[in-house]
Amino acid sequence: MEGQAVAPAAGTVLNALATGRGSAFAIDEYTTATVTLSTDEAGFTGEVAEAEDADTRLVERCVEYVVDAHGGPEVVGQPPVVGGHVRTESEVPMASGLKSSSAAANATVMATLDALDATERMTREDMARLGVMAARDVGVTVTGAFDDASASMLGGVTVTDNDSDDLLARDEVDWDVLVWTPPEQSFSADADVERCRQVAPMARLVEDLALDGDYQRAMTVNGLAFCAALGFDSDPIVETMPEVGGVSLSGTGPSFTAVGDRDALERVRERWDDRPGETLLTTTQTEGTHTP
Known part of the structure; x- marks a missing residue:
């Protein structure tokens, strides 16, 4: 039994570390998960393409949870599933603030359900919640990251x-x-949560803006607040504010995302290209996680 799914990365509107409320948007870059299940070889394993030493506990736990819930003989029509292997391939750099863990978890959950021919047995929101539960269990998230997971899903x-x-x-x-x-990399589980809670008044303002649909202004306020809280240079935000609709530190960094008019973003890209690292011009994504 084999299944596959792809999940988009995401950028931040509101970081949830301050208040527990968060907001994110899906972007057109993807993580692919391929899951193979077994009814005779026990145990769950994982691998990340081109990263032999990567931590695979999250995706392994996702497969295990789905199999526990939906891998019995009443679903598969044969002996119960007792093991599986998941391989992920990603356009999204790990620990970059672009929700690579949420994308990997979402893709793995849906790919496992696809292998079981059981995608209709869970709502997409519950698929995201299952991945969040696995992320909490293995300790790769502080907030649970349902904001990131829901945007990606x-x-x-x-x-x-x-x-x-x-x-x-x-x-x-x-x-x-x-x-x-x-x-550089920045792992969300290592973020200084107590310091982030100091910007809770700004986070509540960002939440109000987001719930009013003013997402782009919300993300800019978020970016300034969380650059200060997490110790990132705010220059990439300040220098682009006159040209873009919204700009923010994404997650706990180190990536920054800007949204707005494409011509303006191309001008900003010329400046950001002078900084170390990589730039990418892409679009939002509205389909969410899906099977090929």
């Missing part, structure tokens, strides 16, 4: 309560997106 932009894993709002947006990813 459902597409468009979402606003969520990460404490209760509730979806507060979802909109489809059609934005051009510029991404700058510096060469």
